[in-house]
Amino acid sequence: AGAPNPKPPEPIRGLLGMGWGDLGVNGEPSRETPNLDRMAAEGMLFPNFYSANPLCSPSRAALLTGRLPIRNGFYTTNAHARNGYTPQEIVGGIPDSELLLPELLKEAGYVSKIVGKWHLGHRPQFHPLKHGFDEWFGSPNCHFGPYNNRARPNIPVYRDREMVGRFYEEFPINLKTGEANLTQIYLQEALDFIKTQQARGRPFFLYWAVDATHAPVYASKPFLGTSRRGRYGDAVREVDDSVGRILSLLGDLRIRESTFVFFTSDNGAALVSAPRQGGSNGPFLCGKQTTFEGGMREPAIAWWPGHVPAAQVSYQLGSVMDLFTTSLSLAGLKPPSDRAIDGLDLLPAMLQGRLTDRPIFYYRGNTLMAGRPPRAGSGVPRASLTFPPASLQGVDFCPGQNVSGVTTHTQEEHTELPLIFHLGRDPGERYPLRFDSTEYLDALGRISPVVRQHQAALVPGQPQLNVCDRAVMNWAPPGCEKLGKCLTPPESVPEKCSWPH
Amino acid sequence: AGAPNPKPPEPIRGLLGMGWGDLGVNGEPSRETPNLDRMAAEGMLFPNFYSANPLCSPSRAALLTGRLPIRNGFYTTNAHARNGYTPQEIVGGIPDSELLLPELLKEAGYVSKIVGKWHLGHRPQFHPLKHGFDEWFGSPNCHFGPYNNRARPNIPVYRDREMVGRFYEEFPINLKTGEANLTQIYLQEALDFIKTQQARGRPFFLYWAVDATHAPVYASKPFLGTSRRGRYGDAVREVDDSVGRILSLLGDLRIRESTFVFFTSDNGAALVSAPRQGGSNGPFLCGKQTTFEGGMREPAIAWWPGHVPAAQVSYQLGSVMDLFTTSLSLAGLKPPSDRAIDGLDLLPAMLQGRLTDRPIFYYRGNTLMAGRPPRAGSGVPRASLTFPPASLQGVDFCPGQNVSGVTTHTQEEHTELPLIFHLGRDPGERYPLRFDSTEYLDALGRISPVVRQHQAALVPGQPQLNVCDRAVMNWAPPGCEKLGKCLTPPESVPEKCSWPH
Secondary structure, eight states: OOOSSSSOOEEEEEOOOOOGGGSGGGTOTTOOOHHHHHHHHTSEEOTTEEOSSSSHHHHHHHHHHTSOHHHHTOOOOSSTTOOOOOOTTBOOOSOTTSOOHHHHHGGGTOEEEEEEOOOSOOSGGGSGGGTTOSEEEEOSSOOOOOOOSSSOOOOEEEETTEEEEEBTTTBOBOTTTOBBOHHHHHHHHHHHHHHHHHHHTOOEEEEEEOOTTSSSOOBOTTTTTOOTTOHHHHHHHHHHHHHHHHHHHHHHTTOGGGEEEEEEOSSOOOGGGTTTTOOOOTTSSSOTTSOSHHHHBOOEEEEOTTTSOTTEEOOOOEETTHHHHHHHHHTTOOOOSSSOOOOOOOHHHHHHOOOOOOOEEEEETTEEEEEEOSOOSSSOEEEESEEOBSEETTEESSTTTOOTTTSBSSOEEOSSSOEEEETTTOTTOOSOOOTTSHHHHHHHHHHHHHHHHHHHHOOOOOOSSSEEOGGGSTTSOTTHHHHTOOOOOOOOOOEEOOOOO | OOOSSSSOOEEEEEOOOOOGGGSGGGTOTTOOOHHHHHHHHTSEEOTTEEOSSSSHHHHHHHHHHTSOHHHHTOOOOSSTTOOOOOOTTBOOOSOTTSOOHHHHHGGGTOEEEEEEOOOSOOSGGGSGGGTTOSEEEEOSSOOOOOOOSSSOOOOEEEETTEEEEEBTTTBOBOTTTOBBOHHHHHHHHHHHHHHHHHHHTOOEEEEEEOOTTSSSOOBOTTTTTOOTTOHHHHHHHHHHHHHHHHHHHHHHTTOGGGEEEEEEOSSOOOGGGTTTTOOOOTTSSSOTTSOSHHHHBOOEEEEOTTTSOTTEEOOOOEETTHHHHHHHHHTTOOOOSSSOOOOOOOHHHHHHOOOOOOOEEEEETTEEEEEEOSOOSSSOEEEESEEOBSEETTEESSTTTOOTTTSBSSOEEOSSSOEEEETTTOTTOOSOOOTTSHHHHHHHHHHHHHHHHHHHHOOOOOOSSSEEOGGGSTTSOTTHHHHTOOOOOOOOOOEEOOOOO
16 A cells, blocks of 8 residues: 555544533533644534444444444344443454454554553453554453452453453542542553654554543542533543643644544433533434434544644534544555445545535444435435434433434334434424425435435344353453452353343 | 723624524534634633523613613513513613613713614614614614504614614515525624724724524525525524624724624524524523523623633623623723612623622513522532423423423422522533532522522512503604605504513
8 A cells, every 4th residue: 555645644533422512612611621622723623523323332343444333243133223332241342354443554554552442342352452453551341330250340451462450449430539540541651652653753543542431430630620510521621631631742742743633432422421420412412322413423623733724614424434444544545445334534525625425324233223315515404214212221311302202212113204304403303394395305305315225235244242141251351360360250151132222 | 980091992792682502613513603703713702691581672671771671670560470572562661760881881982873673662762862872773673574554564674763664665574585685784884883983083882783593584695595504594694794794894994902892692592483493502401581591691702802812711600781881891981870780890801811700690571580609610500499481372482402390381489499400510401409419508508698689689670561552563653754654553552561471
């Protein structure tokens, strides 16, 4: 692969379960993200940027493969239209057949590191270093806990191939006060990695996947109690401050103009954790777990001084999957041609302001719930083919936001006569277009062929998130002997995962 | 009164029923207000800025008097906690005993003009030129219509003391296409006034009260169909463009640094007009007519290059009434000392970044519905003492936003045990604090004395909006003879106004 730049830019990105509306620049009333707001002022804001799934693991799998979860296998068929992820009882993970971004970037000489949550499977064959990353500091699963080492062990923290401790043990999170030093540790890992690669003159890819804004939310002592928004806000402030410090370092090292940085999130803010531990999806409906806009629309900022023009807003319909294709393009590489790739190269949008037509598909598990037609221009409809259940097994995903006739408690099939929303006039999806209106028929005429074409050409991957087994939990991760922390797994009893999502 | 500046700054402000969330800089996803966003980038944004009432007339009366409507008489006692305004059957208007901003600015030699909607009474004694304005181009009432000249006449458009035509007649508004040239006419009036005063070397006060975003929303041909948000967006784009042209002119005339400009709105976006003719209140609950944040929180930008520092966000709790006091302060004048003034001088916040403690009171008519305690700092509670009815006589003021247990169809009295919200964590007022929490008791302890003190000291003005009479409608405004457009009023039958609000 040829490199268009003498020195290819080094991509960095963050990923953290923050909501679209948590950015000051996206209207959060307390305006507590001065660094991210400055990043947007120095770069390009994408208000129409989407996750590939309203849940963490599938969204991250899509980001790193450039493919919808329905293709890369990050879904379940255990129940209809259910989101699955990778708790520690998951047996599956990212298949070897998938090509991840860091694997491909190796061809252009990139050194890759993931800092933070991996979430693509925790069994040894799924670890980041088996899938192209050169370094890892972070955890394979979410920082739920603390656990008791009998029903389930605490989640390990890895440095590269080995566990170096566990959450709530060597890496404490105080559930009462919300204090944890993790974001500072993750920040230091990022800064050190960047300094080292700059000193060695190596192009690098840093995937900075912090999770302080995921319940249980946490912040380090200097940030606790500093937000007008409570503990969630403290976590946001610390992430914002960290982004500022990373961007500053790039300036200090004089690699601002050769480093491409993208900030986004993996799904909408979790309203089930609101208001104490949940963020804001701005004007959008519902949040994480749903395929309403609040679950799928993400904060998104591109920053590359001297290349991406400053203080721009792009209406390009974007997706986390685009970061795969765009990063390859930055490195002078092409995406694999032997498989369907959903990611789009955003460089035309960023460098020439050229918009590319592309649809957005909203999936829960393997079920297409909604679609947004390619044109980002006027009209801006989206059609809900199947209605995301606003609540399931007692979980209300839209607390305080249920819209009569729109959010439903049971899933409803609308494929033949989808509910269509005009996202320009009605970003909050509160007023479905009238079935008998010309506008409805026009929108349907734009959406239906796109959906049919997508579905006709679709080859689903093997579902990876169907089987769970308490025996595969993090009882004895590599390195546990050195720490004297190996636990004995229970007998293996594989069973269908149950997903209350 | 002494003038602190050799040449006092010339205040300008706009007022137009736009929602907090309609500004790009406040997160509107289509980002269609580049001029207002630039104004914010060159000035100071106030995300915590409030109307004095969630309806047009009382809000404007408060702006021009610096006093709550309960004091200046812009309320009704015909029904409990009802908002009243000035339709053309209203008998009352702004009392002579009230001192309006332009009356006071005369002492400092200011020439004042109102362009657009007056809304403080249309009978001759209430006209703007009787209350301190030197010039007027615009209408006394809202541009509802068209009417048939038998049940009610169309609303007149005045130049100074005389009618020069009527809406839907000499000043057409096409209800089908939404085309109207009014914003362009209002813009030209503003530009001409500014040029003239600058040429004459006179300090001026321009109150630019456009109403294109009030249903029936309208825009001129070049703007129609240009927004991604529909016709309401077209209107917003034209207003935004006009603001840009006004600010440009100040630059061309080299009076940027001697002209203070403030942009705000009179109430939240009207959700009853959504989604086709209604705007966005961002993350806030409900809209116009309610005392939830969506009805009361306003977009607000201060601009004064060389004085108000650029690109700042102020957490000052602000109110439209502050524009009264601040404008006097800019002109080196003091507010009247013979009456209670609710407006605060914002200059310390704008020039020195100094925040002043002050409460916010949320009224419907003469009923105090909610209060926000003085401190703008941490915690940020607000207490709802009485619940605003989300619907009344069949009007739903919160369509698609009703929150179970919070928005109610009947008014509910909660004064003894108010519902308290943490506006930092929960700007959307969806999660009342638990009555048994320490946080609730702390907040109650901060709010209750403020409310008690306010109510104990309150002297309500004489209600001006109680009596209606079809005979007082705009049948024969001054100047109608010249136009041959005088109509014969019906017999006078004064009656209690009925307010479906």
